[in-house]
Amino acid sequence: MMGPMSLPTVAIGALGGTIASTSSATDGSEIVPTLSAERLAAAVPGLGELASVRAETLAQLPSPSLDEPTIVRTLAWAQAAVDAGAQGVVITQGTDTLEESSYLLDLFWDRPEPLVVTGAMRSPQAAGADGPANLLTAVRCVLEPDSRGRGVLVAFDDELHQARWVAKTDSMSTSAFRSAGFGPIGRCVEGEVVYGVPADRVPALSLSAGQEAGDPRVPLVATYLGDDGYVLEAIRAEDVDGVVIAGFGAGHVSARMAEAVGRLAGQVPVVFASRTGSGPTGRAMYGYPGSEIDLLARGAVGAGWLLPVKARLLLWAMALRGPVTRADVVREFEVRGRP
Template identity: 35%
Template sequence: MQEAFDKNEADAVVITHGTDTLEETAFFLDNVVRGDKPVVIVGSMRPATAVSADGPGNLYEAVQVAADPRSRGRGVLAVLNDKIQGARSVTKTNTTSIETFSSANDGPVGYVDSAGGIRFMAQAQGLKRATYQLPAGEQLPRVAIVYSHANMDAVPIEDAISHGAKGIVLAGVGDGNTSKPALDALEAAAKKGVIVVRSTRVRSGFVTRNVEVDDDKNGFVVSEDLNPQKARVLTQLLIAGGVTAPAELQKAFTATW
């Protein structure tokens, strides 16, 4: 895709994708594709054999959005169920409903309807995001997501490290918190050079530095608005690019705010 853009072989790209990991691919591409040409990811919740299959309509609308000049400079977009969502915020919220993709912290960036066409809710802000180079061979570092729960111990964290994790994203409770044994294990991991990012298993909201956890003391990074799966993608890209200092990592996570 990047080569096609660089050679002016395409003015926009539409990617069909399964819905389970659509948000991760959208966020990944948003961080590696250079330029302002539209990239739109689209999927469907109902198969072609179902009554009222949503795939054809979603695909048609994705092409409409990709072809619209106003889509330039907005980064990667996801188009499903008449809504246009930004790559940073979009997430799947329901297992089977066609009304599954939403952006809890931001809301949709626009809408598509048969009568009014495409409506963006704000002007494009231009290219403000950083983009990252993929490593040679395109093999990204191993980063594990560890899910916090009641009475959590250190075993999942120690297991991730024993299997070569260069980074750990905590899907924490509340504001990215967890039990003391788990926090102690994460602090020990950070001292050994493992990147530790605190995210949350909660669907919306921001993880805030130095409120419930002393991030400065422990050498942790907070994910801000990024959910665990997107925090993992960004952590992989940053480690691959040689960014490992907690302060520099934190700047990358908060770069758009």
Template identity: 45%
Template sequence: MSEPHVLLLTLGGTIFMTESAGGGHAAPDAEAGRRLAATAVDGLRVTARQLANTSSSDLRPHHWRRVLEEARAAVDDGAVGVVLTHGTDTLEETAFALSRLWDREAPLVITGAMRPASAPGADGPANLRDALIAAADPAARGLGPLVVFDGMLHLADQVTKASSRSVSAFASHPVGPVGMVDDGRVVLLQRPLPRPAPLDLELPDALPRVPALIAGIDEDLALLDHLPTGAIAGLVIAGVGMGHVAPEAMDCIRRLLAAGIPVVVATRIATGGTSEHHYAYPGSEVDLLAAGAVMAGFLPPAQARLLLQLLLAAGVQDVRGAFRDAGPGRTGALPGPGTP
């Protein structure tokens, strides 16, 4: 039998960067990319295709569209899985977007590195090898896109970048990694629940304009009243606590909602998510819901912004329902010994 085939797509990032002489600034390096693209895993045939070699802050929706086109074609042609290398700065955003768009059972695994390829202790080779193993492992099928980093597997719709420096840079909220790569195979730590249905969307070159603002003391959002009509398609607020804003901000929020502009409220707090029932004072979640705003649940502000953009681009009318379907996390503990 022929070896299983995995397609490696590369968008660049730190994993394909080297430092200048003397350990100076890191920059994209085509030669580093060629070396890493030659990473081998016993019993696996890997082919590599470079789509870009850039920092992840410079990526756009058309890059996602190309990734999806190439990945779908490879899987339909017999590849058992696909790996995508990506800069870590916005990796969580690409992962979330792909989690709403990937419509195949085969794994689509995203990885990167925190240290340049030339640095002592570079983490890129190990991350890439683990990602290739995960992409070919039947245990990863049907989980949707995954992020593999520092030996751990994260569901793409739950992963966040938790450190700007550590090689263990990613975490999953609210329930932790779904698995790990150990001894050349995927070990699942939780049982994933069914995935949300993929959005029926042909990605445009630019997503609808949705700014994200941070709530806090003395923030009344009045600057939004000075925007030209049609300047924004929606708004995400990183609220305080369980998703609260200053009472003075409610007038602006109500004006936006009356104009047909959806407002989604997440929380700026790292864990815990938003509520829909704990508080009922001006600017609380109960007040926001009564005005017509949508609470983001466990989605962080960056992912809430992306989901709203994708929903608007797809013409979805029930924004509140779509955010509720995003759910509090789609995993449960694996059964213990003797558990049916």
């Protein structure tokens, strides 16, 4: 879909998801990703009047089937699109993993041009489909000069979120995305993108040639009532590049699990995060076995304000670039785990 040559160019890369899903059933059930990037763009009213769109289908996958190597390849595609003259890039995908893929892109996005991720909660065939509106907002976000230098953003339900903080907080609602603790940084109102905070972001991580082909193993282990460390004990240090624990409250675990944390932390990076969904890990309040003070003493590192899935992606991204020391983890999480 191409508009007049005088219009700014926006690249749209489609990965699949609900926004691209259709159904052959009479009741609209059992939807699967089928629509191309070109068809997605063509279905958005008024899009051709705003930008000259270069749309490309990168994948047609439900979001649970996306993985880190796919997102790293998407990153390379987006960088090439900007280098070829695009004013910015929009990525469409399923919502289940959108909070993770957007943050992984953000960790490595080293261009000032906007990269905006969006999707939909309702399929194109559903009454009140939200995909076209979200895609239009994402393109408007790319075209807004104040979007430059903000890293990767998520556009959803007329709100703009930083990839570092956004999370899917509802399984069905069209307003499924929230940034707990900080809120959205901008809105799209009557076609105008408005930001409430100045552009400010942590510098992107660098990738050398060949590093992007890796695929580190960094499991995420969530603790629970009565956790005796059984799952964590089953992880062999030689099989992983790091481990992230989703702990109680400010990042706490049971006394028995703390022993497993100490065993692993002596061999590979171990990060503990809070499973609560909002608020940071502690540093100096509690002193019982399994508390934040205890875990820090055993060699683990607190994730700060990062959600467990974000903490895992940061550790994964660090491991993608090569061997990681505890000092490396402390440094990066100190910078990227706080507002």
